[in-house]
Amino acid sequence: MTGAPTVARTTTAARKGGPGTEWEITVYYTAVEDFHDGADTEVTGCTRLECKDGQDDLGSYPADFVEAVRDEGTGRTSSGQYLNWSYDVGFWLDSAPRTSDGQRLTPFFSAAADPDVLPQGTRFRITGCGVQDDGSAPQEAVCAALRDGAWTVTDEFTPGLGGSHHLDAYIGPETGENFTDSDWYVTLTGARLTIG
Structure with missing residues (x-):
């Protein structure tokens, strides 16, 4: 999830997630x-x-x-x-899960983004979860936990993995075998944010 990418500059409205902006949100976790x-x-x-x-x-x-x-x-x-x-x-x-610059990752607080899109320190809330890859709604418990998070961009994408409206949200340690088949391992499209 870490590293400064090279991406095209986006408009201020896009970086701030202006009205109508939809985001892709992928969770990441501690193995x-x-x-x-x-x-x-x-x-x-x-x-x-x-x-x-x-x-x-x-x-x-x-x-x-x-x-x-x-x-x-x-x-x-x-x-x-x-x-x-x-x-x-x-x-x-x-001694802890960290970003590449040494900050501790905190579940339902730490997020990663391209710095040209949302700079480090940007705070946001997820106000709408959108849908999963298959078009279905995420499980309500998952969406509620993501909405309840008080997110701050503390991490950067590995170059080439970000994008103009893509975030990773850190959810903490995996909770069992085959975690990537669980309801918690989601990619959401059409999600909505409130930034600031």
Whole structure:
């Protein structure tokens, strides 16, 4: 979820989510090693955030857990540490799930966006959930939790993954095996925001 992308500048109305603006919202989460399996995969990186492309041995983890950390940006290991990843740092171990610039990710508060669309520090609320990829409404409990969140842009997309009206909303650790098949792992289109 992290890293500064190169995107075309949008108009002020689009960046501010003016009337009629519809957004795509994708959730992201902390992978939990205990819910994953696969062949042991050795991971190298940094033992702290303040380094880049480290080569320290960070341990071995199930292959699909390592893949989930790459996709989501963070994972909680069985030992209770956090294996974090960003395109411009690589892997690093930490005491918390974090953005690449070291901010702690907070469920139903932290969000990611292209900085040319919504700069870091922008606050927003989700006022309408829109629909899922298949055109159906999301589960009401999921939509209500997203609407109740007090969101702030604290993270950036990996280059090429954002867009002019796309946000990622951080919902915390996955809650069980096959989390990506659950009601909580959603992409919403036609969502509405109130910004500011």
